[in-house]
Amino acid sequence: MKIALETRGVVKQFGGLVAVNSVDLVVPENSIFSVIGPNGAGKTTFYNCITGFYTPEKGDVLFFGESILGLSPDQITYRGIARTYQNIRLFSTMSAIENIMVGEHSRLNANWAEAIIRTPRMVKEEKAAVEEARRLLNFVGLTGLGDQAARNLPYGAQRRLEIARALASRPKLLLLDEPTAGMNPNETAEMVDFVHRLRDELGIAILLIEHDMRMVMGVSDRIAVLDYGEKIAEGSPSEIQNNPRVIEAYLGKPMSEYEA
Amino acid sequence: MKTQIKSSLNAGITFGIVSLFLYLIGFTTTASQIIQNLFKLKPASIVLGMDSLVFSFSLFIGLIGVWAGVNQARSQKGQPFGTVLMSATLTGLTHGLIVALVAYITGSLNASGVKMNTYLSQLLPASVKLFLFNQTSVLGALSQLAFLTLTALLGGAVTYGLTVSNVFGKLADAWHSLWKQVNSVPAVARFRASPYFSSVMYGLLLLVMLLVPLRVGQYWNYTLGTVGIYVLLGLGLNIVVGLAGLLNLGYVAFFAIGAYTVALLTSPAPHGLVWNFWLVLPLGILAATLVGVLLVVPVLRMRGDYLAIVTLGFGEIIRILSKSDALTWLTGGPKGVNNVGGPVLFGWVFNDVGYLYLIFLSVLLAIFVTRRLQNSRVGRAWESMREDETVSRAMGINILRHKVLAFAIGAAFAGLGGVLFAARNQFTGPEDHNMMVSINVLSAVIVGGMGSIPGVIAGAFVLKGLPEILRELENYRVLAFATLLVVMMLVRPAGILPASRRKFEHEKGRAVPGEEGAK
Structure with missing residues (x-):
C-alpha cells in the first residue's frame, strides 16, 4: 500500500508559542486517519501546514513521496489535496452547483480568451463540468437543491455541499475539519456511513479532525492524539481508548496521583 | 393607547x-x-x-x-x-x-x-x-x-x-390571472417557448437602438451618449468590484489614460501627431489595460479597504500628473487638449448620431464579453474570490492571476470609454477625470445591483440620465436626486435589478420531472 501523506517533524511557531511541535504522521492510501485532541491542541494549525496556508519552520510534508513544503495553497490543490472547514465556508451567494463547479477549477483549463470566443473545446469542457457537478450533487444526496443559493441550504446540506465541493477537484487526500460539528446523533451516524463511502467508493485517503468520540471511534482506521502541539499517542481506536496519556489529556490526572 | x-x-x-x-x-x-x-x-x-x-x-x-x-x-x-x-x-x-x-x-x-x-x-x-x-x-x-x-x-x-x-x-391578483391567461393562449405560449423568441426580442431592441438616435435630437443624443459611456465604465467596474470583489476607487485613472491617449495622438497640439482615430482606438484600450496591470501588481496582496485607499490615491496621481507644470509639454497641462480627432468612416465624419451608434456598439461588445466571462471558469473564480478569498485559493484558484485579469479587463473597458468620451467632446482635460467620476461609476454599479449587467445599465441611467430629467427642478436638482437615491437604496437594498443566478441543475429547456416549464 502506498503512503498518501507523510509529515516528518513538522514544527509551526507563532512568536514564542509552539503550536505544532515536531509531529510525525503517516497516512496510507485508502484509509481514514483521525487527529483528535483537546481544544487548542494545534489540529487546525497542523491542517494549515499541510494545505500550504502556513509554512512550517521545520520538518517536511510529503505527498505520495514528493515534498509539498513551500508550495502555495492553489498548487497543493492541483497536486490532489482538498479540504473542508470547521466553520462552514461556502461561497454563500453562489448556487450549490456553482460552488461545486468552483471546486472543479483545478481540473479545468479554459482561460479568458477561450471563454470569450467559446471554442468548441471550452464548450465541451463546460458541459462536462456541469454534468460532473450534477453527479457530485447526487453523490452527496442533494439532488434538486442545486440551484439554491448555498446560504439558503439547511445546515446538514451545507456540510455535505462543502464535501462535494472538495471532491470536485478529484483529490487523492481529503482533509475534513470537524464534519459533524453541530450535528445531532442521527446526522452524525449518517456522516459515519458517508465517510466510509468516500473511502470505499472513491478509494481516497481521508484525514479527519473530530471532537465527537462516537464518530472518531466508529470511523477511523487509525487515530493520532495531539496535545499542546505534540503527538502524545497514535494507534487503532481501541488502543487510543485505553491509553492513559490520552485519558489524562482529556480528563486530567486521577486524584491519587496528585496526592502521591 | x-x-x-x-x-x-x-x-x-x-x-x-x-x-x-x-x-x-x-x-x-x-x-x-x-x-x-x-x-x-x-x-x-x-x-x-x-x-x-x-x-x-x-x-x-x-x-x-x-x-x-x-x-x-x-x-x-x-x-x-x-x-x-x-x-x-x-x-x-x-x-x-x-x-x-x-x-x-x-x-x-x-x-x-x-x-x-x-x-x-x-x-x-x-x-x-x-x-x-x-x-x-x-x-x-x-x-x-x-x-x-x-x-x-x-x-x-x-x-x-x-x-x-x-x-x-x-x-395584483387580477393582473396575475390576466398574465396567466395571456400566456395560456397557445400561440403566445408557443412563441415564448420557441427559440426565435429571444432573437425577436433582441431584434426589437436593436431596432430601437438604431432608430432612437435619429429621432430624439442633439441634446438627448448627447445625454444618451454620456449614459452609454457610463454604462461602459460601469460594466468594467462591475467586473472588478461586482464580480471579483476588488474595491477600486481610482477607476477614473484608466478612463483618463484612454482619453489622453486618443487626445494626444490625434490632436494637432501639443504634439502634432494627427493619427487616424481607428488606429488610436485600440492603442487607447491597450494603454489603459497595461496601466491596469502595472497598477495591480504592487497591490495584489491588499484586500478591501487597503486596496480602496491605494487605488483612490492612484486615481488622483494620474489626474494631478495630467495637469502638473512639469508635464505640460506632454499633456497640455491644466488647459487640456483641444481639437481631438474623431472617427471618419468612408468619408462620413461622425456627428452626434454616429457617436451614439459607436457608443451603443461598444456597450453591446462589453455586455457580450462580460456575459461570456461571467459564465465561465474565470467568472466563477472571480465570484468565489469575492465571496471568500482564502477558500478560493484552497480550491486551486490562482488569486494573483485572476486579480490581474479582472483589473486588466476592467481597465480595457474604461480605456474604451475614455477614447469615446474624448473624441466625442473633441476635448479632454484634467477636470474631466476627477474623483467624482470614480464615485459616480461605483454608485451606478451599487445602485443598479452588484454583479448584474441589467443593473449596471439601470444604474447608469439613474446616475447620469435622471439628473437631466430632473433639470426642471433647477436648484433642487441635487436634493431631489439624493432623496431618490436614498429612497431607492431603502426600497431595493440589493440594487434596482440585482444579479440573478443562472440555473444549472434545472436548465431552461431541460425536462425536470414534476416541474415542467420552471422559470
Whole structure:
C-alpha cells in the first residue's frame, strides 16, 4: 500500500508559542486517519501546514513521496489535496452547483480568451463540468437543491455541499475539519456511513479532525492524539481508548496521583 | 393607547420638519410652479376661486398632508376605524401646528418688513405669502392647521378603506390571472417557448437602438451618449468590484489614460501627431489595460479597504500628473487638449448620431464579453474570490492571476470609454477625470445591483440620465436626486435589478420531472 501523506517533524511557531511541535504522521492510501485532541491542541494549525496556508519552520510534508513544503495553497490543490472547514465556508451567494463547479477549477483549463470566443473545446469542457457537478450533487444526496443559493441550504446540506465541493477537484487526500460539528446523533451516524463511502467508493485517503468520540471511534482506521502541539499517542481506536496519556489529556490526572 | 398617541405625535413632528425644510429652502414655491406648469395653468388666473399658484400650492402641501395621514394609518394596520382615524388626525394636527406656528412667525416678520432672504436666501417675501395661501399671518396659519389636519384625516380614512377592502391585493391578483391567461393562449405560449423568441426580442431592441438616435435630437443624443459611456465604465467596474470583489476607487485613472491617449495622438497640439482615430482606438484600450496591470501588481496582496485607499490615491496621481507644470509639454497641462480627432468612416465624419451608434456598439461588445466571462471558469473564480478569498485559493484558484485579469479587463473597458468620451467632446482635460467620476461609476454599479449587467445599465441611467430629467427642478436638482437615491437604496437594498443566478441543475429547456416549464 502506498503512503498518501507523510509529515516528518513538522514544527509551526507563532512568536514564542509552539503550536505544532515536531509531529510525525503517516497516512496510507485508502484509509481514514483521525487527529483528535483537546481544544487548542494545534489540529487546525497542523491542517494549515499541510494545505500550504502556513509554512512550517521545520520538518517536511510529503505527498505520495514528493515534498509539498513551500508550495502555495492553489498548487497543493492541483497536486490532489482538498479540504473542508470547521466553520462552514461556502461561497454563500453562489448556487450549490456553482460552488461545486468552483471546486472543479483545478481540473479545468479554459482561460479568458477561450471563454470569450467559446471554442468548441471550452464548450465541451463546460458541459462536462456541469454534468460532473450534477453527479457530485447526487453523490452527496442533494439532488434538486442545486440551484439554491448555498446560504439558503439547511445546515446538514451545507456540510455535505462543502464535501462535494472538495471532491470536485478529484483529490487523492481529503482533509475534513470537524464534519459533524453541530450535528445531532442521527446526522452524525449518517456522516459515519458517508465517510466510509468516500473511502470505499472513491478509494481516497481521508484525514479527519473530530471532537465527537462516537464518530472518531466508529470511523477511523487509525487515530493520532495531539496535545499542546505534540503527538502524545497514535494507534487503532481501541488502543487510543485505553491509553492513559490520552485519558489524562482529556480528563486530567486521577486524584491519587496528585496526592502521591 | 399611549404608544399610539406617541407614534402619532412622532410622525406629525417628522412630517412637520420635512414640510418646514421644504418651505425654508423655498422648494414649496418651486414645486407649486412646477404643478402650475404641469396643468398648464396661466399665472394669475383663477382656479376654484383661488389664484392658480395658490391652488397649485394647496395641491402640493395637501399631498404632503395626505401622505402624513396615509403613513400613520398604515402603521396602525388591524386597528378599528376610530383608532386609525384618531391616530391620523393627531398626526395631521401635530404636523399642522408646527407648520402653522412657523408660518405665523415668518408671516408676521415679513409683514413687519424684515427681509428674511438675507438669512435664508430662498425665503423670499413671495414664498412666505404663498405659504400663507396669500392671506394674513393669522388667517394663513389657521388655514394651514385646518388644511393639514383635514388632509391627514382624509388620508387615514382612504387608507383604512383600501386596507379593509384589500383593493391592491385584488388588483395584483387580477393582473396575475390576466398574465396567466395571456400566456395560456397557445400561440403566445408557443412563441415564448420557441427559440426565435429571444432573437425577436433582441431584434426589437436593436431596432430601437438604431432608430432612437435619429429621432430624439442633439441634446438627448448627447445625454444618451454620456449614459452609454457610463454604462461602459460601469460594466468594467462591475467586473472588478461586482464580480471579483476588488474595491477600486481610482477607476477614473484608466478612463483618463484612454482619453489622453486618443487626445494626444490625434490632436494637432501639443504634439502634432494627427493619427487616424481607428488606429488610436485600440492603442487607447491597450494603454489603459497595461496601466491596469502595472497598477495591480504592487497591490495584489491588499484586500478591501487597503486596496480602496491605494487605488483612490492612484486615481488622483494620474489626474494631478495630467495637469502638473512639469508635464505640460506632454499633456497640455491644466488647459487640456483641444481639437481631438474623431472617427471618419468612408468619408462620413461622425456627428452626434454616429457617436451614439459607436457608443451603443461598444456597450453591446462589453455586455457580450462580460456575459461570456461571467459564465465561465474565470467568472466563477472571480465570484468565489469575492465571496471568500482564502477558500478560493484552497480550491486551486490562482488569486494573483485572476486579480490581474479582472483589473486588466476592467481597465480595457474604461480605456474604451475614455477614447469615446474624448473624441466625442473633441476635448479632454484634467477636470474631466476627477474623483467624482470614480464615485459616480461605483454608485451606478451599487445602485443598479452588484454583479448584474441589467443593473449596471439601470444604474447608469439613474446616475447620469435622471439628473437631466430632473433639470426642471433647477436648484433642487441635487436634493431631489439624493432623496431618490436614498429612497431607492431603502426600497431595493440589493440594487434596482440585482444579479440573478443562472440555473444549472434545472436548465431552461431541460425536462425536470414534476416541474415542467420552471422559470
